[in-house]
Amino acid sequence: MDEDLLAIDYCIDCGKCYDVCHIAKVTGNKYTPKSKIMLLQKLLDGDELEQEEINDVYLSTRCGACDDVCPMNIPITDIIQREREILAKQGKEPARTTQISKNIIEAGSPGRMDASIRNSWATDELEISDSSKVAYMAGCWIAFAHQDIAQSTIKILNAGGIVPRTIPEEKCCGLFLIDNGHVEEAREHAKEYVEYLESLGIKKVIASCPGCYEVLGKEYTKLFRKPEFEVIYSLSLFEQLIDEGKLTPKKLNRTVSVRDACAIMEMSDIPRKILSSMGVEVKEIFDRKNGCCGGPAGVKPNFPEISSKTAMLTIEKFKDTPDGTVSYCPFCYHHLEGVCKEKGEELDMQDISILLLESIL
Ligand code: SF4
Numbered sequence: 001m002d003e004d005l006l007a008i009d010y011c012i013d014c015g016k017c018y019d020v021c022h023i024a025k026v027t028g029n030k031y032t033p034k035s036k037i038m039l040l041q042k043l044l045d046g047d048e049l050e051q052e053e054i055n056d057v058y059l060s061t062r063c064g065a066c067d068d069v070c071p072m073n074i075p076i077t078d079i080i081q082r083e084r085e086i087l088a089k090q091g092k093e094p095a096r097t098t099q100i101s102k103n104i105i106e107a108g109s110p111g112r113m114d115a116s117i118r119n120s121w122a123t124d125e126l127e128i129s130d131s132s133k134v135a136y137m138a139g140c141w142i143a144f145a146h147q148d149i150a151q152s153t154i155k156i157l158n159a160g161g162i163v164p165r166t167i168p169e170e171k172c173c174g175l176f177l178i179d180n181g182h183v184e185e186a187r188e189h190a191k192e193y194v195e196y197l198e199s200l201g202i203k204k205v206i207a208s209c210p211g212c213y214e215v216l217g218k219e220y221t222k223l224f225r226k227p228e229f230e231v232i233y234s235l236s237l238f239e240q241l242i243d244e245g246k247l248t249p250k251k252l253n254r255t256v257s258v259r260d261a262c263a264i265m266e267m268s269d270i271p272r273k274i275l276s277s278m279g280v281e282v283k284e285i286f287d288r289k290n291g292c293c294g295g296p297a298g299v300k301p302n303f304p305e306i307s308s309k310t311a312m313l314t315i316e317k318f319k320d321t322p323d324g325t326v327s328y329c330p331f332c333y334h335h336l337e338g339v340c341k342e343k344g345e346e347l348d349m350q351d352i353s354i355l356l357l358e359s360i361l
């Protein structure tokens with residue numbers, strides 16, 4: 001029998017996945033992790049899904065919170081990806097999902113941005129090498145929307161004695177393709193990008209975006225092969241430079257909340273250690289568990305209202321932190337900032353690299 005169907009059979013309807021899913025919460029449990037996976041049988045039988053059922057499959061950011069709590073170890077996000085793969089082949093995926101996937105493949109970014117300005121964050125005040133084997137990958141959200149994160153990251157690396165190069169033809173990591181079941185296209189994308197980076201002689205890629213870090217560091221190996229370069233998360237490097245005494249942060253004496261990144265929850269100690277080295281206390285809001293922002297994997301473009309409502313769950317909880325919120329995911333940052341503007345909400349939020357730079361200057 002099909003392994004995923006076998007796994008679904010073990011569901012004991014405990015409701016644990018409902019409790020952690022922000023999308024289930026804002027839709028009054030109309031769309032739950034469980035309701036999504038239960039559609040697999042129908043799809044494998046070749047039956048057509050109703051529009052509401054299709055919406056259910058696409059109303060997931062694939063944040064992974066449900067996987068983490070399922071007592072029966074049902075691979076919920078893998079099943080959602082598989083369902084999306086079948087729907088995409090049937091030509092039933094949302095039109096925006098098809099368009100964004102095309103943008104990534106044809107133009108190298110989800111928003112079909114002008115590739116010639118991708119590296120425009122790399123200004124003369126930054127020390128950047130032409131020939132280093134260590135490259136910095138900003139990722140789409142930083143390169144096109146939050147260039148200050150790339151600039152502060154490079155300044156911190158420079159202060160710690162690291163002078164990386166840029167990637168002349170940097171492109172989207174392809175996470176959206178993976179999340180939406182465009183597996184073959186993601187494989188081709190991974191192959192092209194890995195071979196390109198290797199052709200530059202790159203041995204290490206420093207990534208600021210948790211999504212890029214996961215995709216280049218783990219997903220490409222599954223999709224294509226292990227790259228000849230190592231992928232390093234920028235915050236891990238900051239932590240190392242602080243431990244080695246190459247960076248000595250001054251005490252800022254503040255209390256902040258932390259916006260964790262779903263993609264790398266297992267690394268959530270790192271930003272807290274960096275903050276502690278700056279004398280910054282953390283007020284824990286979500287008990288170190290995921291509190292999905294509601295943006296990724298196509299939820300924002302396809303279901304803007306539900307996406308905004310989901311973001312508001314996070315924004316409401318973060319609003320009362322004395323000295324603001326620190327983020328280390330550029331996509332969360334971008335999405336939450338956009339929803340605040342749209343709803344007239346104030347949220348004092350900063351990327352951790354901006355704060356660390358302030359403390360080492
Ligand atoms: S991955 Fe996240 S958004 Fe998707 S069903 Fe699971 S908890 Fe909900």
Ligand code: SF4
Nearest residue numbers: 011012014015017070
């Ligand atoms: S957590 Fe797992 S077992 Fe419980 S309802 Fe959700 S899918 Fe079923």
